[in-house]
Amino acid sequence: MKLTPSRIIRALHRRLFLDRKGYGRPIDKAALDNEYRTGNWDHFFDWDELPRHLVLAGAIHHFYPEVAMLDLGCGSGRLAQLFQVYPSRRYVGADISTEGVAKARALGLRSVEFVEADFETWRPTGQFDAITFNECIGYARDPAATLLAFAPHLSPGGRFFISHHRFGKNDAQWRRMEQVAEVEVATAVMSTKGNIWDIKVLRPRAGATL
Numbered sequence: 001m002k003l004t005p006s007r008i009i010r011a012l013h014r015r016l017f018l019d020r021k022g023y024g025r026p027i028d029k030a031a032l033d034n035e036y037r038t039g040n041w042d043h044f045f046d047w048d049e050l051p052r053h054l055v056l057a058g059a060i061h062h063f064y065p066e067v068a069m070l071d072l073g074c075g076s077g078r079l080a081q082l083f084q085v086y087p088s089r090r091y092v093g094a095d096i097s098t099e100g101v102a103k104a105r106a107l108g109l110r111s112v113e114f115v116e117a118d119f120e121t122w123r124p125t126g127q128f129d130a131i132t133f134n135e136c137i138g139y140a141r142d143p144a145a146t147l148l149a150f151a152p153h154l155s156p157g158g159r160f161f162i163s164h165h166r167f168g169k170n171d172a173q174w175r176r177m178e179q180v181a182e183v184e185v186a187t188a189v190m191s192t193k194g195n196i197w198d199i200k201v202l203r204p205r206a207g208a209t210l
Contacts, residue, residue, distance in 0.1 A: 026139055059185075063129075066089055068090040127158065129155050129158050135165060143177050151180075165195065
């Protein structure tokens with residue numbers, strides 16, 4: 001890709017301002033579809049990814065023994081698959097990737113609805129006890145604004161559940177999200193390959209704005 005003055009300016013703006021302020025890095029839908037189509041993201045079903053999925057699912061069940069759940073960035077459905085052992089009143093998974101949603105639907109999970117949707121613009125019907133961003137909040141243009149947008153879709157007493165791979169400037173993203181939501185509990189999971197995921201449960205701050 002040829003470096004033009006405008007691209008250099010955008011890259012500098014990204015590195016010197018957006019990253020430091022905690023803004024996300026959106027990914028193109030075509031790129032996501034390619035990852036699923038080629039099998040590059042089949043590793044979500046591997047042993048190395050299992051502990052963080054189990055912690056996330058267990059945390060949701062701990063707070064809500066029979067949950068209404070919105071799984072944003074559901075991808076190929078791994079979290080939904082593992083959550084089958086827990087009772088739920090409603091489970092909706094949403095992802096922008098056509099390929100990812102197709103793989104999720106192919107799992108044939110009971111009582112799960114998968115929707116192809118972009119969480120930057122799509123909003124669900126009804127409210128949910130738990131709204132999870134499973135390794136996708138970093139793709140939001142503004143992670144904090146995304147939490148604000150989905151807060152009205154939390155039931156009274158509802159919570160956000162976020163799994164976020166520890167890398168780069170995601171500490172800034174956490175700080176930005178904490179402007180609008182308070183961390184209630186948090187933990188971290190490390191894989192045998194040395195990957196670390198932060199898993200946090202957040203409650204919206206009353207009257208929060210950006």
